Amino acid sequence: FTLFSEYAELENHGSGFSTGFLGKAGIFDYRGEYRILQAGFVPGYFNNTYEATSFDFSTDALTEDTSGFLFAAETEQMNGNVLAGLQYELYDDVNRLTAAVGWKNISPVTGVINYSKEFSAGDDTLGTAIMDFYYKTGKWYDIVGQYKWIFLADGNTEESYSVGVKI
Numbered sequence: 001f002t003l004f005s006e007y008a009e010l011e012n013h014g015s016g017f018s019t020g021f022l023g024k025a026g027i028f029d030y031r032g033e034y035r036i037l038q039a040g041f042v043p044g045y046f047n048n049t050y051e052a053t054s055f056d057f058s059t060d061a062l063t064e065d066t067s068g069f070l071f072a073a074e075t076e077q078m079n080g081n082v083l084a085g086l087q088y089e090l091y092d093d094v095n096r097l098t099a100a101v102g103w104k105n106i107s108p109v110t111g112v113i114n115y116s117k118e119f120s121a122g123d124d125t126l127g128t129a130i131m132d133f134y135y136k137t138g139k140w141y142d143i144v145g146q147y148k149w150i151f152l153a154d155g156n157t158e159e160s161y162s163v164g165v166k167i
Contacts, residue, residue, distance in 0.1 A: 004033075014038030018070075027075050035091075036067045066091045081105050095119035097127075108136040126151035134166075142166045 001023040009015035020033025068091030076083050082103045089096045096119065102112035111134065117127035128150050135143040145163040152158065 008041075010041060012040075014041035016041045020070075027077070028073050029075070031070070031072045033070050034067070035070060037065065037091075039064050066093070068092060068094070078106075093120065108138070110134045110136075124153050126153055140167065 001021060003019075003021050005017070005019040007015065007017050014037070016035060016037045018033045018035045020031065022029070022031040024030070068089065070087065070089050072085065072087040074083065074085035082101070084099075084101045086099045087097070089098075096116065098114070098116045100112060100114045104110040111132060113129060113131045115127055115129045117125075128148070130149075131147045133145055133147075135145075137143065142165070143163060144166055145161065147161045148159065150158040
């Protein structure tokens with residue numbers, strides 16, 4: 001169990017402060033924190049995928065100052081080949097649940113399924129799930145793809161997918 005405080009600033013994009021606790025209980029890592037975030041700031045912007053993901057500060061960053069709580073738990077299984085996590089955020093206007101399960105080196109498929117659900121006015125869905133996968137064929141090409149489900153409140157589902165070939 002560790003208490004912490006963090007401060008970060010993105011040049012020309014605001015700053016953020018958090019204080020909370022983190023630790024490990026059995027097979028789970030956990031985290032709880034209170035955050036104060038300025039408009040334009042992006043918590044977790046610099047992580048292990050920030051260079052590989054598209055991000056537009058003008059459309060994806062916070063548009064106003066906000067504060068609130070974040071709670072998260074995750075676990076790693078099978079020597080790090082399976083990861084699962086759950087996160088809940090409660091800010092001024094945002095009430096969001098996200099979850100993910102990812103796997104690597106299990107058979108020829110590596111992938112991740114991410115789920116998110118906004119609990120805010122105007123969100124008439126039961127959440128969105130996105131599965132990204134990488135299939136090693138053992139030949140001169142591999143297959144990559146994404147499948148997306150939007151679960152509507154009326155019981156219907158909107159689905160889309162994309163598939164590509166890596167040479």
